[in-house]
Amino acid sequence: MFKNNKVVDERLHKKSTELGARMFPVLGIIELVFLIVKIACGLPFMVYVLEICILVGGVVTWLFEELRFGTLLVKEKDDILKELSNKAKSQAFMMMFWIVIIGELLYIFLIDKKYYFWVLTYIVSWLPCAIYIMVSAVSGGILVFGSKQKEKNVKKDLAIRTFFGSIFFGVVTGTGFYIHDGAFYPKGLIGVVLLAAGWGIPFYFMFIGIMKLSEKKADKNIEKVDDRDEK
Numbered sequence: 578m579f580k581n582n583k584v585v586d587e588r589l590h591k592k593s594t595e596l597g598a599r600m601f602p603v604l605g606i607i608e609l610v611f612l613i614v615k616i617a618c619g620l621p622f623m624v625y626v627l628e629i630c631i632l633v634g635g636v637v638t639w640l641f642e643e644l645r646f647g648t649l650l651v652k653e654k655d656d657i658l659k660e661l662s663n664k665a666k667s668q669a670f671m672m673m674f675w676i677v678i679i680g681e682l683l684y685i686f687l688i689d690k691k692y693y694f695w696v697l698t699y700i701v702s703w704l705p706c707a708i709y710i711m712v713s714a715v716s717g718g719i720l721v722f723g724s725k726q727k728e729k730n731v732k733k734d735l736a737i738r739t740f741f742g743s744i745f746f747g748v749v750t751g752t753g754f755y756i757h758d759g760a761f762y763p764k765g766l767i768g769v770v771l772l773a774a775g776w777g778i779p780f781y782f783m784f785i786g787i788m789k790l791s792e793k794k795a796d797k798n799i800e801k802v803d804d805r806d807e808k
Contacts, residue, residue: 591660596713597667600706601635604673608632611698624692627680627699631673639669677703682749715791735784743777
């Protein structure tokens with residue numbers, strides 16, 4: 578396990594912030610392209626209002642954080658200012674990311690079925706970013722437990738979040754099991770539970786496995802840094 582948790586936490590936080598900052602313009606460009614495409618196709622406002630919310634939310638968050646850190650108008654930034662600027666972009670990216678995730682679920686409920694195809698644009702938006710961050714986090718050793726107590730807390734927290742997330746997933750995607758022609762069918766809840774379990778259980782163990790792989794990578798990275806420092 579790590580020799581200096583404080584130093585490790587700082588390094589990992591910096592790396593994770595850089596990843597988020599890197600994805601901020603990527604997600605923004607993707608959403609802008611889809612917004613232009615939807616408007617050009619003459620689609621109703623409700624089909625592309627989410628893109629507007631994503632872009633506005635991201636830009637406003639970025640500007641607010643840059644102004645708060647005092648880095649917006651600084652042309653030549655030193656390492657500290659660059660780190661603060663990356664933090665602003667990372668927070669803006671997270672704002673956009675969660676608007677996409679939550680928004681696409683609301684989209685399914687609120688939009689007319691003939692426009693369901695366009696929900697794919699949101700999946701195309703967040704999935705590449707999520708995959709890139711996940712791969713980079715594992716290869717860079719960013720996802721770590723840190724200590725036995727933290728590992729226990731992380732697993733407990735992940736289990737709770739996965740439970741509620743999987744239930745939500747089952748309820749949303751399994752609507753056809755318990756609602757037919759406007760009527761509620763209690764037996765259909767069995768299908769909801771199966772969907773929730775089918776998504777939640779693999780996700781939980783997969784994520785724990787990913788974190789363990791990342792932690793091994795982090796241990797190796799820290800050992801290399803410590804060896805260089807000793808020299």
